Amino acid sequence: MKRNPTILFIGTEDSADSLRANNEGWTIFHPQETMEALAWYTFYFPELVIIEDAPESEDAHEVYAHLRSIYAENVLLLSDEPFRWVDDSYEPYSLPLSASVRDIGLAVSAWDTPEFNTILRGALST
Numbered sequence: 001m002k003r004n005p006t007i008l009f010i011g012t013e014d015s016a017d018s019l020r021a022n023n024e025g026w027t028i029f030h031p032q033e034t035m036e037a038l039a040w041y042t043f044y045f046p047e048l049v050i051i052e053d054a055p056e057s058e059d060a061h062e063v064y065a066h067l068r069s070i071y072a073e074n075v076l077l078l079s080d081e082p083f084r085w086v087d088d089s090y091e092p093y094s095l096p097l098s099a100s101v102r103d104i105g106l107a108v109s110a111w112d113t114p115e116f117n118t119i120l121r122g123a124l125s126t
Contacts, residue, residue: 004027011078013030041067049067
């Protein structure tokens with residue numbers, strides 16, 4: 001993935017702020033509601049969508065369902081139950097909900113590289 005990716009982040013404000021603070025150069029869109037997320041995805045076509053499956057992320061499943069209805073891919077889930085998100089046509093990549101900002105940054109940086117799966121396995125084993 002390019003050095004300064006554009007990311008649509010669906011999750012808590014604290015998590016969005018942490019990603020911004022620790023990943024200089026990233027453009028992170030953090031919508032407050034479902035329709036805003038869909039509009040930003042459609043108009044800005046981000047390189048990656050990160051969805052945080054936290055209890056406070058009320059719109060996460062709804063946004064994911066709408067994005068998948070338009071065949072959105074390049075989705076990284078932060079979830080302890082990624083199997084709940086799999087549909088018949090797409091299995092999103094995932095990191096544990098407790099993944100560090102560093103692990104998320106490494107995964108995003110390696111998104112389209114051979115090292116990506118190694119990074120995911122490393123984050124899952126910690």
